[in-house]
Amino acid sequence: MRELKILTDTFESLGGDPEVFQDRHIAHMAASGHRLVSQREIPGVTIDAKETGDGITNTILIEKGKHIELPIHLCLGITEKTGIQRIQTRLIIEEGASASFLAHCLFPFVESGEHRMDATLEIKEGAHVRYNESHYQGTCGGMLVVPQAIVSVGPGAQYFSDFSLVKGRVGQLQIDYVVHVAASAVAELTSKVFGRGNDIIHIKEKMVLAGEYAKGLIKTRVALEHDAQGEMTGIMEAHAKGARGHVDCREIIKDRAIGRAIPIVQVTHPEAKVTHEAAIGTVDKKELETLMAHGLDPEQATELIVSGMLQ
Amino acid sequence: MPLVAIQHLTFEIAGSKILQDLTLPIQEQEIHALLGANGSGKSTLAYVLMGCEGFAPTSGQMTFKGKDLGPLPMFERARLGMTLAWQEPARFEGLTVSQYVRLGKPDIDPFPYLTRVGLSPQAYSKRFVDKSLSGGERKRIELAAVLAMKPLFAILDEPTAGIDMLSVQDMMNVIRSFKEEGASVLLITHQETIALMADHASQLCGGRIIASGKPKDVAEQYKKGNCVRCDGERCIPFTTAS
Numbered sequence: 001m002r003e004l005k006i007l008t009d010t011f012e013s014l015g016g017d018p019e020v021f022q023d024r025h026i027a028h029m030a031a032s033g034h035r036l037v038s039q040r041e042i043p044g045v046t047i048d049a050k051e052t053g054d055g056i057t058n059t060i061l062i063e064k065g066k067h068i069e070l071p072i073h074l075c076l077g078i079t080e081k082t083g084i085q086r087i088q089t090r091l092i093i094e095e096g097a098s099a100s101f102l103a104h105c106l107f108p109f110v111e112s113g114e115h116r117m118d119a120t121l122e123i124k125e126g127a128h129v130r131y132n133e134s135h136y137q138g139t140c141g142g143m144l145v146v147p148q149a150i151v152s153v154g155p156g157a158q159y160f161s162d163f164s165l166v167k168g169r170v171g172q173l174q175i176d177y178v179v180h181v182a183a184s185a186v187a188e189l190t191s192k193v194f195g196r197g198n199d200i201i202h203i204k205e206k207m208v209l210a211g212e213y214a215k216g217l218i219k220t221r222v223a224l225e226h227d228a229q230g231e232m233t234g235i236m237e238a239h240a241k242g243a244r245g246h247v248d249c250r251e252i253i254k255d256r257a258i259g260r261a262i263p264i265v266q267v268t269h270p271e272a273k274v275t276h277e278a279a280i281g282t283v284d285k286k287e288l289e290t291l292m293a294h295g296l297d298p299e300q301a302t303e304l305i306v307s308g309m310l311q
Numbered sequence: 312m313p314l315v316a317i318q319h320l321t322f323e324i325a326g327s328k329i330l331q332d333l334t335l336p337i338q339e340q341e342i343h344a345l346l347g348a349n350g351s352g353k354s355t356l357a358y359v360l361m362g363c364e365g366f367a368p369t370s371g372q373m374t375f376k377g378k379d380l381g382p383l384p385m386f387e388r389a390r391l392g393m394t395l396a397w398q399e400p401a402r403f404e405g406l407t408v409s410q411y412v413r414l415g416k417p418d419i420d421p422f423p424y425l426t427r428v429g430l431s432p433q434a435y436s437k438r439f440v441d442k443s444l445s446g447g448e449r450k451r452i453e454l455a456a457v458l459a460m461k462p463l464f465a466i467l468d469e470p471t472a473g474i475d476m477l478s479v480q481d482m483m484n485v486i487r488s489f490k491e492e493g494a495s496v497l498l499i500t501h502q503e504t505i506a507l508m509a510d511h512a513s514q515l516c517g518g519r520i521i522a523s524g525k526p527k528d529v530a531e532q533y534k535k536g537n538c539v540r541c542d543g544e545r546c547i548p549f550t551t552a553s
Contacts, residue, residue, distance in 0.1 A: 221404070250404075289363055290401040294414035294460060295389040308405030 003032035006079040010106045014136055014167070020073050027068070030075040031056050033083045038075075044068055045099070055086035062127075064094035071132075072099060077106035078113050089119040091129075095154075098128035105135040105145075112142040119149040123157045125182075134164040141169035141197045151179040151187070155211060159187045166194040166223075166310045175203045183211025183240070190219045192310045195228030195257070206235040209243035209272065216245040223306045224257035233262040238272035247276035252283055252306055312377060314339045314495050315360070315464055320371035322352075322359050322518075329355045331518040333371070337464070342486065342496045344509035344526055346533045352518040353499045354398060357466045360497075361395040362388050375464065389415070392463030396470060398499075400453040402441045408452055409436040415460035424455040427488070429481050446473040454485060465489055466497045471505055483508050503530035 007030060008018040020026050021038060027045040030038040034055055041047050044066030049058035062068060078085055093099060107113060123129050137143050145165070153159045159181075165173060173193065181187045187207060195201045201224070207216040218234040234247035251259040263276040283305045291301035313336035322330040329352050337343045347353045358366040360373060362385040373380040375391055383391070394415070403411070408430075412421035422432035428451040438444065440452060450473055457465050470486060471479050487508065489496050498509055506512050512529035514522040522529050 287401045292386040293395045297386045308403050311405030
């Protein structure tokens with residue numbers, strides 16, 4: 001199938017192994033635009049995906065107590081120069097289950113397009129989920145990318161999310177995540193974005209530490225160059241005894257780029273604690289000089305610092 | 312001709328003289344200890360020598376292998392064979408120890424250099440040079456990276472500070488190995504016991520060299536003064552320091 005080949009070729013060009021889509025031990029779902037092009041279930045993982053005409057809906061269920069050893073691959077993209085992709089995803093990780101997801105969002109040739117992901121994640125008690133999403137947008141900068149997610153992390157569960165858009169140019173990115181964290185659960189949201197040209201980046205991440213001893217981290221790393229603009233909003237609320245949260249935002253700005261960071265912290269319990277740190281500006285002088293003392297010129301040093309931050 | 316010649320160097324900031332008419336020759340394959348209390352100007356001299364931003368000399372001259380360092384930016388000084396191991400080295404997100412050690416010489420194998428500073432290559436090479444490392448670990452990695460550069464002249468700013476007592480002797484052996492490999496070292500320290508390992512020592516006080524000679528003699532004088540900090544003019548002995 002031509003679309004699957006374009007997606008897997010792009011995946012391979014970015015360092016991925018296209019064989020994962022042939023491996024019968026690895027669950028996956030692949031969609032080009034509003035067409036489902038491939039999917040595989042494995043024991044413990046059920047995938048119910050449908051084309052709806054104006055989008056794709058899917059529910060992925062990890063059965064109670066199952067530990068899925070190999071990552072589940074979600075390969076989503078548009079293979080033409082223009083197109084729209086709307087995905088509605090529901091991930092259910094049942095009690096005590098564990099799984100990791102690798103989502104590849106690939107738009108290698110898109111000059112004008114839109115990708116929307118509306119996801120709900122239900123991570124039940126004691127479950128463990130790692131969700132890594134990496135985007136590649138080509139170099140046109142004509143995309144509107146809108147990833148939205150509502151996540152509930154059940155008691156004692158763990159959720160680690162890593163969003164990465166550091167290659168190519170996006171155009172507009174509007175991330176909106178809300179994570180509710182129950183008692184003794186742990187949640188970490190990490191976003192790494194590189195804005196170039198006249199990209200406009202909006203990242204809004206909210207975490208509500210609702211249960212006792214819930215722990216949360218929102219970590220945002222953004223590099224902006226040329227005329228790109230970015231606004232990062234990290235909201236951390238702690239409402240129960242022993243809840244601990246931290247918001248950590250770092251933006252490196254070059255050229256005429258503009259960066260803003262808005263950390264909002266709210267604590268409603270005297271035994272909860274939330275901290276935040278934000279740094280926006282040029283690369284750190286000491287980091288730069290440390291590298292220059294090893295012989296790197298300012299451009300090489302800056303590139304290394306930025307690429308390290310977004311790694 | 313000395314490898315590094317500092318002549319009548321003065322550095323002022325906001326009208327305050329941090330280094331005053333400082334003259335210091337450092338010979339080839341020499342470990343030269345620079346002793347001084349807190350605030351005496353030791354680290355400032357390191358930054359001026361290396362060409363850090365905001366540390367251009369007010370007057371005086373510095374040469375390296377006869378070449379005037381004045382117009383050279385920091386990275387060009389490094390490419391000539393000079394480098395600086397910082398007292399508190401910077402942390403880097405996403406940069407592994409292995410990558411860091413290879414910064415100056417991308418083709419080298421970092422493992423032997425990590426071993427030489429007492430770090431297990433297997434345990435450390437893939438770790439990040441970030442906040443997850445202790446101060447002592449970070450300093451060892453800095454020293455490994457400086458070793459790997461094979462510099463002609465290494466400025467080591469308090470290389471044993473933050474290193475556990477049991478490992479200080481090992482670190483001193485590493486410092487000696489610079490000389491064995493043909494390099495000169497400016498060993499900045501406030502500990503006279505560390506300075507004793509040098510071939511030559513100088514004492515800095517209020518931005519001036521007030522003694523220079525055999526390490527034992529300079530260390531003895533420094534110790535007698537019981538210096539703990541410098542008020543810009545003179546060392547303040549421990550008994551009267553506030």
